[in-house]
Amino acid sequence: MLRLGSVNYEVRGKIAVLTLDEPDKLNALTAGIRAGILEGLKRADQDDGVRVTVITGAGGKAFCAGADIGNFDFKPEKARAFFINAMDVLAAPERALKPVIAAVNGIAYGGGFELAIACDFIIAAERARFAVPEIKLGILPGFAIVRLGDIVGRAKAKEMSMLGEPVSADEACRLGIASRAVPDDRLLPEALAFAERVAAQPRLAVQMAKSFYNRGLGGDEMRHAIDGFPFLLTHADAREGINAFSEKRKPRFGDN
Ligand code: COA
Numbered sequence: 001m002l003r004l005g006s007v008n009y010e011v012r013g014k015i016a017v018l019t020l021d022e023p024d025k026l027n028a029l030t031a032g033i034r035a036g037i038l039e040g041l042k043r044a045d046q047d048d049g050v051r052v053t054v055i056t057g058a059g060g061k062a063f064c065a066g067a068d069i070g071n072f073d074f075k076p077e078k079a080r081a082f083f084i085n086a087m088d089v090l091a092a093p094e095r096a097l098k099p100v101i102a103a104v105n106g107i108a109y110g111g112g113f114e115l116a117i118a119c120d121f122i123i124a125a126e127r128a129r130f131a132v133p134e135i136k137l138g139i140l141p142g143f144a145i146v147r148l149g150d151i152v153g154r155a156k157a158k159e160m161s162m163l164g165e166p167v168s169a170d171e172a173c174r175l176g177i178a179s180r181a182v183p184d185d186r187l188l189p190e191a192l193a194f195a196e197r198v199a200a201q202p203r204l205a206v207q208m209a210k211s212f213y214n215r216g217l218g219g220d221e222m223r224h225a226i227d228g229f230p231f232l233l234t235h236a237d238a239r240e241g242i243n244a245f246s247e248k249r250k251p252r253f254g255d256n
Helices: 031-046 076-090 111-118 133-137 142-152 154-163 169-174 184-199 203-213 220-233 236-246
Strands: 002-004 007-012 015-020 052-057 062-064 100-104 107-109 121-125 129-131 180-182
Touching (some): 002 031, 007 031, 015 031, 015 184, 031 052, 031 076, 052 062, 052 111, 052 184, 062 100, 062 111, 076 111, 076 142, 076 220, 100 111, 100 184, 107 111, 111 129, 111 142, 121 169, 129 169, 133 154, 133 236, 142 220, 169 180, 180 184
Parallel strands (some): 015 052, 052 100, 062 107, 121 180
Antiparallel strands (some): 002 007, 007 015
């Protein structure tokens, strides 16, 4: 096993398994996790023995709780640089040549949810919960704003983005977010078994299927989100929401 940033990288037969491993922070997208995701996916693509990648989270409770809230920088230039990097990381599973499966073992919130929907398939443990709770911090989920409507429909995407409430693994299946929900202790075996089935198919046709279905992703819409997000982060509500989370109190937003 290799340690790439804060991500463990292990090859099991034809499957690369990336385990996000900062459970004390609920595997939030720290610099170490972000670097590990990029490096791990690159390695898997470059390793001829690997056919499929599985991404999961360490520690049982969380797949990934999203952006590292304690490290937000409110200066516009910093916010923009941060967001460009975050969008690059979140879109990495879409860009990967080989199929990527998210084995969602627990909380997949914010950027964690976005990372999961950027994967080709989501297999969810029954305890998994999916949400874009950024609204509670006074901000928005840039990547989900671009992608979620296509998955769950525009109204449901708005509901999830405006209320920030979690959906269960079963509801995620009904909404088309996850392919299947499995018992918690069966998650990795089921994800690996599914990965093996994909890995048994002809490699080039599989990669081309991914490429064809992902056509058009990552274009102007993404740039629009990149330009819009830093503005939101400079609003007083964002500062209040983010500070309130760090101080473990309820936020007091401007007009409330
Ligand atoms: N970034 C950084 N740290 C995070 C984090 C994040 N996104 N999410 C959780 N953590 C940290 C908490 O600060 C806490 O650290 P502490 O033990 O040093 O206080 C630890 O992880 C455990 O989280 P906690 O909130 O105590 O667990 P919980 O079970 O009460 O709640 C959540 C779990 C996921 C509901 C809650 O942590 C949460 O709302 N997180 C933020 C999710 C979010 O808004 N993501 C989008 C960010 S843009």
